[in-house]
Amino acid sequence: MKYLMTLSLLMTSLTTLGNSLPDGPPERRASILPADHDIPKDEFGKMVRQGQLIFSNTGQFAGAYVGNDLSCRNCHLDQGRKAGSAPLWAAFLSYPAYRAKNHRVNTFAERLQECFVYSMNGKAPPLGDPILVALESYAYWMEKNAKINPLLQERGIPQLQKPGTPPSYERGKTVYANNCALCHGTSGQGRRANDGHMVFPPLWGDRSFNWGAGMAHLNKAAAYIKTNMPLSLGGSLSDQDAWDVAYFMDGHNRPQDPRYTGSVDETRALFHHTQNSLYGHLVAGHVLGNDPVSKN
Numbered sequence: 143m144k145y146l147m148t149l150s151l152l153m154t155s156l157t158t159l160g161n162s163l164p165d166g167p168p169e170r171r172a173s174i175l176p177a178d179h180d181i182p183k184d185e186f187g188k189m190v191r192q193g194q195l196i197f198s199n200t201g202q203f204a205g206a207y208v209g210n211d212l213s214c215r216n217c218h219l220d221q222g223r224k225a226g227s228a229p230l231w232a233a234f235l236s237y238p239a240y241r242a243k244n245h246r247v248n249t250f251a252e253r254l255q256e257c258f259v260y261s262m263n264g265k266a267p268p269l270g271d272p273i274l275v276a277l278e279s280y281a282y283w284m285e286k287n288a289k290i291n292p293l294l295q296e297r298g299i300p301q302l303q304k305p306g307t308p309p310s311y312e313r314g315k316t317v318y319a320n321n322c323a324l325c326h327g328t329s330g331q332g333r334r335a336n337d338g339h340m341v342f343p344p345l346w347g348d349r350s351f352n353w354g355a356g357m358a359h360l361n362k363a364a365a366y367i368k369t370n371m372p373l374s375l376g377g378s379l380s381d382q383d384a385w386d387v388a389y390f391m392d393g394h395n396r397p398q399d400p401r402y403t404g405s406v407d408e409t410r411a412l413f414h415h416t417q418n419s420l421y422g423h424l425v426a427g428h429v430l431g432n433d434p435v436s437k438n
Contacts, residue, residue, distance in 0.1 A: 193280025232297030314390025
């Protein structure tokens with residue numbers, strides 16, 4: 143039902159704005175997102191721009207709620223516009239929705255809160271906080287002014303089937319060295335510009351996302367990598383390479399899951415009881431989750 147409602151909204155958008163979509167086969171016409179210069183010059187526009195600033199430099203503009211070196215834009219590419227990287231505008235269309243992660247219906251603002259808790263390894267801004275209002279405003283502005291093609295599946299991240307050969311840490315290490323280390327560092331520490339700000343995010347260690355984040359699941363990480371990485375070269379890795387390098391990335395320790403009960407085994411049983419999570423498993427000589435902030 144949720145997808146039917148979303149499709150209905152998208153069809154309405156296409157009926158209204160479809161004449162402005164690019165030429166070509168209908169099923170290949172990418173949606174068009176508004177440009178920065180389209181942000182209105184009024185009070186709402188000020189909130190949209192603030193949301194864009196928070197999205198692009200989250201630690202700088204929402205630092206009280208961020209516990210690592212990531213910004214929203216690191217995963218949601220092109221300032222939340224890019225299809226296949228869980229674009230912000232499409233996420234706005236998808237809520238309220240039931241989430242198995244917390245076993246209840248979540249609003250969009252509540253979903254943003256979880257991003258701060260898990261992906262940012264921080265804490266949730268209170269509902270109604272100006273930070274959440276600004277991010278919601280930015281997402282709403284993009285969605286409202288988009289020329290959407292309902293024939294494309296642009297929300298979320300395209301699923302990736304499991305490879306014929308189980309993913310391998312050692313093969314993933316090679317894929318990482320050849321395709322990822324240049325940007326993300328040989329030890330997954332990320333890369334900073336000369337002025338100190340983080341350009342490419344850390345992928346493991348104490349300044350990365352924690353064990354509760356979606357990217358700490360192999361299927362989600364592999365799908366994201368296949369579609370979007372290396373940056374600007376998405377789709378260039380084989381499916382097997384994407385799974386292998388996801389295994390290598392998630393085979394390192396990172397900040398503890400905020401839902402940690404005091405026992406890795408119990409936390410795994412409650413929150414990571416899936417073959418897509420390496421939490422609590424022995425990988426490369428380490429039981430993952432036991433030493434949650436070591437930089438391997």
